Amino acid sequence: MAEERLPTTYGLAASDPQQILIDRRNISASDLEQIERIMGEMGRMRQIERKIMRGSQRFMKLNETDMRALRQMIAAKNTGTVLTPSDLREYLGISSASVTKMVDRLEANGHVRRSQHPTDRRSQCIEVTEQTHLAAREQLGRHHAQRFQVARSMTAEEREIVIRFLSATSNALEGSLEQAAEQGQ
Numbered sequence: 552m553a554e555e556r557l558p559t560t561y562g563l564a565a566s567d568p569q570q571i572l573i574d575r576r577n578i579s580a581s582d583l584e585q586i587e588r589i590m591g592e593m594g595r596m597r598q599i600e601r602k603i604m605r606g607s608q609r610f611m612k613l614n615e616t617d618m619r620a621l622r623q624m625i626a627a628k629n630t631g632t633v634l635t636p637s638d639l640r641e642y643l644g645i646s647s648a649s650v651t652k653m654v655d656r657l658e659a660n661g662h663v664r665r666s667q668h669p670t671d672r673r674s675q676c677i678e679v680t681e682q683t684h685l686a687a688r689e690q691l692g693r694h695h696a697q698r699f700q701v702a703r704s705m706t707a708e709e710r711e712i713v714i715r716f717l718s719a720t721s722n723a724l725e726g727s728l729e730q731a732a733e734q735g736q
Contacts, residue, residue, distance in 0.1 A: 562587050607690040611683070616643060617657060621687055624663065624679040633669060633676045 627634040640650045657663040662683040668674040
């Protein structure tokens with residue numbers, strides 16, 4: 552069965568025809584095709600992830616920051632960790648006022664509840680409601696569980712290759728961001 556070729560969105564001939572960013576003179580056609588397939592699959596995965604996230608946001612009537620906050624609250628609940636507004640502010644990288652406004656909105660819509668901090672009487676803790684936790688698990692968790700199944704189906708050696716690739720890619724992108732920031736871009 553012939554493999555269907557991915558769209559050329561990530562093809563270097565279309566995105567960098569003058570080879571300004573990537574010199575392709577010493578890359579064989581088969582290597583280039585395989586690299587473009589990797590880039591295409593990564594792009595396709597990001598598109599599917601965004602589609603899943605948008606669907607969950609619509610279903611739960613939440614924005615992206617709300618969803619990130621709820622994921623953090625669910626992780627805290629699952630690990631028995633107390634989560635404070637300050638913890639959310641730090642995790643989300645937003646102001647205290649923005650956290651307060653977000654938590655007020657999430658509480659009003661029944662997604663979270665505030666309670667007294669168990670050891671610090673001056674502080675509150677925030678936790679996700681059981682109903683929202685279940686909705687998030689159904690809306691997002693079942694999709695993300697498929698990743699685990701794919702990773703599980705691979706050999707230990709294959710997983711190490713994937714880990715090495717993803718880690719190196721993340722490091723390269725992070726380095727590129729840092730370099731752009733240093734250059735004021």
